[in-house]
Amino acid sequence: MNHTFLGGVHPKGRKELSRQSPLRRFDPTGEMVFPLAQHIGKPAKAIVSKNDPVLVGQRIAEADGFVSAHVISSCSGKVKAVEKRRTVSGAMSECIVIENDGLFTPLEGMGVREDVTQISVQDILGRVRDAGIIGLGGAGFPTHVKLAPKQPDKIRYVIANGAECEPYLTCNDQLMRTQAEAIVEGLELMLRLFPNAESVIGIENNKPEAIAAMEKAVTGHSRIRVLPLVTKYPQGGEHSLIQTVAGVDYPVTKLPADVGCIVENVGTIYAIERAVVFREPLFSHVITVTGEGVKEPSNFIVRDGTSFAELLEAAGGFREGVQVRKVLTGGPMMGFALSSLEIPVQKTSNALTVLLEDGCERADRQMTACLHCGRCTTVCPTGLTPQLMADAAQAGDLVRYEKKLYGLECVACGSCTYVCPAKRPLTQTFKQTKAEIMARKRAAQAGGKK
Amino acid sequence: MNTAWNLSSGPHIRDSWTTGFIMRVVFLSLVPAAAVGVAVNGLHALLVIVLAVLSSVASELVFDKLLKKPDTWLDGSAAVTGLMLALTLSPSTPLYAPVLGSVFAIIVVKCCFGGLGKNFVNPALAARCFLLISFGRSMTVYQVDGVTAATPMAELAAGRAVDITKMFLGTAGGVIGSCALALLIGGLFLWSMDFIHGQICFSVLISFTVFMGLFGGQGFDPRFLLAHLFGGGVILGAFFMATDYVTSPVSRLGQTIYGVLIGVLGAMFRIFGSSPDSFSYSVIIGNLCVPLIDTYIVSKPFAFRKAAIRAQNGEKRKPLLKRIPKPVIALTLIALLSGIALSGVYALTKDTIDEKRREASSAAYRAVVPNAESFEYADTSELAGQVYGTDYGRVYINEAVIGKDASGNVAGYAVSVTTAEGNDGDITLCIGVDADGTVNGIAFTELNETPGMGMRCGEPAFMDQFAGKNVTAFKLLKGGGAVSDHEIDAISGATVTSSAVVNAVNAGLDYCSSVLRGE
Numbered sequence: 024m025n026h027t028f029l030g031g032v033h034p035k036g037r038k039e040l041s042r043q044s045p046l047r048r049f050d051p052t053g054e055m056v057f058p059l060a061q062h063i064g065k066p067a068k069a070i071v072s073k074n075d076p077v078l079v080g081q082r083i084a085e086a087d088g089f090v091s092a093h094v095i096s097s098c099s100g101k102v103k104a105v106e107k108r109r110t111v112s113g114a115m116s117e118c119i120v121i122e123n124d125g126l127f128t129p130l131e132g133m134g135v136r137e138d139v140t141q142i143s144v145q146d147i148l149g150r151v152r153d154a155g156i157i158g159l160g161g162a163g164f165p166t167h168v169k170l171a172p173k174q175p176d177k178i179r180y181v182i183a184n185g186a187e188c189e190p191y192l193t194c195n196d197q198l199m200r201t202q203a204e205a206i207v208e209g210l211e212l213m214l215r216l217f218p219n220a221e222s223v224i225g226i227e228n229n230k231p232e233a234i235a236a237m238e239k240a241v242t243g244h245s246r247i248r249v250l251p252l253v254t255k256y257p258q259g260g261e262h263s264l265i266q267t268v269a270g271v272d273y274p275v276t277k278l279p280a281d282v283g284c285i286v287e288n289v290g291t292i293y294a295i296e297r298a299v300v301f302r303e304p305l306f307s308h309v310i311t312v313t314g315e316g317v318k319e320p321s322n323f324i325v326r327d328g329t330s331f332a333e334l335l336e337a338a339g340g341f342r343e344g345v346q347v348r349k350v351l352t353g354g355p356m357m358g359f360a361l362s363s364l365e366i367p368v369q370k371t372s373n374a375l376t377v378l379l380e381d382g383c384e385r386a387d388r389q390m391t392a393c394l395h396c397g398r399c400t401t402v403c404p405t406g407l408t409p410q411l412m413a414d415a416a417q418a419g420d421l422v423r424y425e426k427k428l429y430g431l432e433c434v435a436c437g438s439c440t441y442v443c444p445a446k447r448p449l450t451q452t453f454k455q456t457k458a459e460i461m462a463r464k465r466a467a468q469a470g471g472k473k
Numbered sequence: 474m475n476t477a478w479n480l481s482s483g484p485h486i487r488d489s490w491t492t493g494f495i496m497r498v499v500f501l502s503l504v505p506a507a508a509v510g511v512a513v514n515g516l517h518a519l520l521v522i523v524l525a526v527l528s529s530v531a532s533e534l535v536f537d538k539l540l541k542k543p544d545t546w547l548d549g550s551a552a553v554t555g556l557m558l559a560l561t562l563s564p565s566t567p568l569y570a571p572v573l574g575s576v577f578a579i580i581v582v583k584c585c586f587g588g589l590g591k592n593f594v595n596p597a598l599a600a601r602c603f604l605l606i607s608f609g610r611s612m613t614v615y616q617v618d619g620v621t622a623a624t625p626m627a628e629l630a631a632g633r634a635v636d637i638t639k640m641f642l643g644t645a646g647g648v649i650g651s652c653a654l655a656l657l658i659g660g661l662f663l664w665s666m667d668f669i670h671g672q673i674c675f676s677v678l679i680s681f682t683v684f685m686g687l688f689g690g691q692g693f694d695p696r697f698l699l700a701h702l703f704g705g706g707v708i709l710g711a712f713f714m715a716t717d718y719v720t721s722p723v724s725r726l727g728q729t730i731y732g733v734l735i736g737v738l739g740a741m742f743r744i745f746g747s748s749p750d751s752f753s754y755s756v757i758i759g760n761l762c763v764p765l766i767d768t769y770i771v772s773k774p775f776a777f778r779k780a781a782i783r784a785q786n787g788e789k790r791k792p793l794l795k796r797i798p799k800p801v802i803a804l805t806l807i808a809l810l811s812g813i814a815l816s817g818v819y820a821l822t823k824d825t826i827d828e829k830r831r832e833a834s835s836a837a838y839r840a841v842v843p844n845a846e847s848f849e850y851a852d853t854s855e856l857a858g859q860v861y862g863t864d865y866g867r868v869y870i871n872e873a874v875i876g877k878d879a880s881g882n883v884a885g886y887a888v889s890v891t892t893a894e895g896n897d898g899d900i901t902l903c904i905g906v907d908a909d910g911t912v913n914g915i916a917f918t919e920l921n922e923t924p925g926m927g928m929r930c931g932e933p934a935f936m937d938q939f940a941g942k943n944v945t946a947f948k949l950l951k952g953g954g955a956v957s958d959h960e961i962d963a964i965s966g967a968t969v970t971s972s973a974v975v976n977a978v979n980a981g982l983d984y985c986s987s988v989l990r991g992e
């Protein structure tokens with residue numbers, strides 16, 4: 024039986040472009056750039072300075088406080104500079120730049136399997152923190168924080184997110200096919216932190232090979248099971264996944280742990296296994312380079328800090344004779360448009376997608392007045408009423424937007440915009456309105472303190 | 474080169490459905506009904522449809538141009554409005570009606586309120602009502618083969634049985650879009666492809682049927698319920714009018730309430746009112762309630778609904794029965810009980826009503842077959858509810874009896890006939906015939922014509938003209954001066970009633986000679 028949540032949309036998957044491309048390790052030659060703010064929380068503090076030698080796996084920036092994460096070098100060489108560079112968000116932000124010597128000399132003692140059967144809970148958390156692991160699914164929440172909720176014994180589900188519902192993306196599919204054993208080992212380690220939890224691996228049913236591989240890997244593990252999910256966007260969204268597995272909806276003001284769930288991306292779980300069992304920190308992860316505008320869509324194991332330009336070359340570059348309309352980090356539903364490829368891959372980058380047709384551009388041409396057809400309401404996985412929210416936002420009625428329509432609950436999944444026949448820019452409006460309301464609240468708070 | 478890349482914010486892909494696509498599909502889903510309408514009613518119906526669609530689109534075009542608005546006339550919504558309006562018009566409606574209606578629908582109801590997505594009632598329905606109010610009769614007089622005929626709805630209202638199969642296939646008369654089958658196909662298609670919300674159309678249909686069954690006075694008789702469902706625009710209203718995006722509520726619960734409201738109102742109008750257009754009004758009233766519904770029923774995000782909050786707190790779900798609010802259970806029970814009670818009362822009184830009728834008619838039979846001792850009922854069941862023959866107008870054979878004398882020999886025959894061609898409603902009479910076919914006389918059991926005019930048909934001067942004649946059919950002389958046996962003088966100033974009576978007598982005679990006496 025397949026499981027799912029209420030709402031959601033069925034965009035064209037386009038996964039056939041890259042889904043059979045096996046993971047390839049890619050070693051870049053150019054300079055490597057490591058932003059200090061790749062995660063949610065305070066940016067890390069650089070602990071190297073110009074001309075310092077570094078090795079693969081060496082910590083180059085230290086977490087600043089509990090909700091923060093270390094930054095690890097993925098190459099060997101010499102620190103070239105600590106300066107502002109353009110990053111994925113499009114803004115300039117503080118980065119460590121390393122001159123790559125091309126040798127990738129690793130730090131001593133890394134990558135050797137240790138016996139972890141007796142390892143303590145504290146040690147697991149410590150190794151995860153030392154490894155600089157953050158959620159690789161997108162948001163980048165520090166994993167050691169997520170794994171340390173207030174009441175660990177209240178956790179009922181440890182959910183491995185292998186849904187990969189974003190169209191085009193296939194790297195986690197490949198990871199599950201090839202590293203199923205390691206992922207299950209990672210889950211076993213996580214389960215030690217949560218004595219009363221069972222673990223569920225959610226995989227969309229468009230990945231039969233991955234489901235088969237994981238099914239095989241979990242045999243004999245009594246607390247872990249595989250749950251095939253209906254292929255539907257945003258099945259891999261944290262809210263939707265929890266709704267599917269645990270049957271609970273929760274507001275954005277709560278954390279998954281508040282309803283007894285811990286959700287981690289399969290990539291993150293793999294990183295946990297590498298960190299705890301092999302003492303290998305997080306400096307590389309899987310990524311898909313895909314889209315109709317790419318010559319050879321592929322899945323890579325990429326080193327953090329690699330420039331997207333180099334990565335694209337590894338996939339054959341742009342296809343000749345086509346007009347590229349849009350380049351995204353991430354998939355077409357939640358990804359960000361890039362203005363240049365001279366931007367470093369960071370921990371949360373899961374794809375480079377090159378589109379020949381921009382839906383936003385087409386939408387601008389085809390836009391009409393809202394029909395009140397209610398399709399947006401039907402698909403909203405959060406149960407909101409986008410058509411009314413858009414009306415309220417347009418009328419500037421922020422009180423109605425927030426209080427009556429619960430506009431702040433929007434998780435910006437994009438389903439409503441995707442499905443709207445009148446091509447209204449709903450999600451875009453909601454992101455802006457949310458930002459505006461938050462800014463006003465901060466201003467009001469600051470005013471109140473004075 | 475990089476400057477050529479778009480930087481707009483996500484999502485970066487879009488579904489293929491556009492406003493125009495939805496409108497085209499809705500238009501297409503109405504085409505089968507329109508096609509049947511044209512096939513049954515002929516070219517005039519086609520003209521009405523074409524004119525309605527063209528003038529709708531043209532109105533929007535003119536409005537766009539005059540007010541220098543962005544071009545919206547091509548998005549297809551005007552064409553849908555036009556087609557929908559045409560389907561609600563009579564096939565013999567004068568050709569200015571669709572044009573005027575479309576202009577009203579588009580300019581007044583839609584564009585003046587801000588265009589697509591802003592109108593507060595369904596433009597097509599509003600236009601139909603506008604036409605009804607302005608031109609009344611020419612809209613509701615329906616013709617079948619050039620003869621004025623009552624619609625199935627009028628027949629139903631008069632309490633007569635109708636031909637459900639004909640209504641289903643659209644050949645029973647009525648508006649252009651009266652083929653229930655074609656409408657159902659279109660509507661179910663729209664629903665199955667998620668173009669319309671099932672909670673609206675099905676709550677309309679279900680609540681209508683249930684209310685009709687409970688309070689319609691005939692219980693859950695499928696023939697009765699189907700006749701009401703297939704007639705008078707219920708299917709068109711439920712699938713195409715009530716589901717209109719703009720004029721229906723936003724939340725699922727609101728949509729269901731709105732649907733039930735329309736269904737119940739529609740059924741109430743049917744039972745307690747007499748207008749054959751009542752379903753249009755109930756949809757319009759539903760439309761008008763939408764802002765109210767939308768104000769009070771705003772759905773909460775999933776996480777804020779009661780069940781979710783309970784789940785967040787780790788509580789178990791309550792059993793189903795406990796989750797339904799008590800007042801709802803109580804109201805449902807009351808409605809059910811009173812419905813059953815009403816149906817029961819009807820079933821009980823039905824017998825006494827029938828008995829009274831029988832007594833009245835057997836008195837009449839005795840009057841027109843005086844030498845009979847007892848009566849034997851002939852089997853007339855296959856005639857029930859059907860117009861008898863083709864030459865007598867809307868005439869129905871109710872009953873036929875064979876009179877026997879004391880020794881069991883046939884003493885004569887009597888036929889009870891109702892005609893709907895009277896000036897002021899139905900006329901029911903009995904014709905009595907001898908064993909050899911000579912008319913004994915006629916007697917009225919139901920005559921409610923204008924006093925001093927049609928009512929005078931009940932006077933001996935008129936009635937006695939039939940007695941003692943042995944003819945195959947009578948002939949009405951409007952100017953008077955009857956000489957031969959088969960000629961009847963009309964009552965001056967009441968030719969309609971006179972002719973209805975003569976036709977009814979002729980029908981009875983024909984039935985008597987061809988069936989009862991087996992000639």
Ligand code: SF4
Nearest residue numbers: 393394396397399443
């Ligand atoms: S999907 Fe678009 S057109 Fe339909 S109700 Fe929502 S905003 Fe309006």
Ligand code: SF4
Nearest residue numbers: 403433434436437439
């Ligand atoms: S973007 Fe927000 S409003 Fe739109 S579907 Fe997603 S959660 Fe609902």
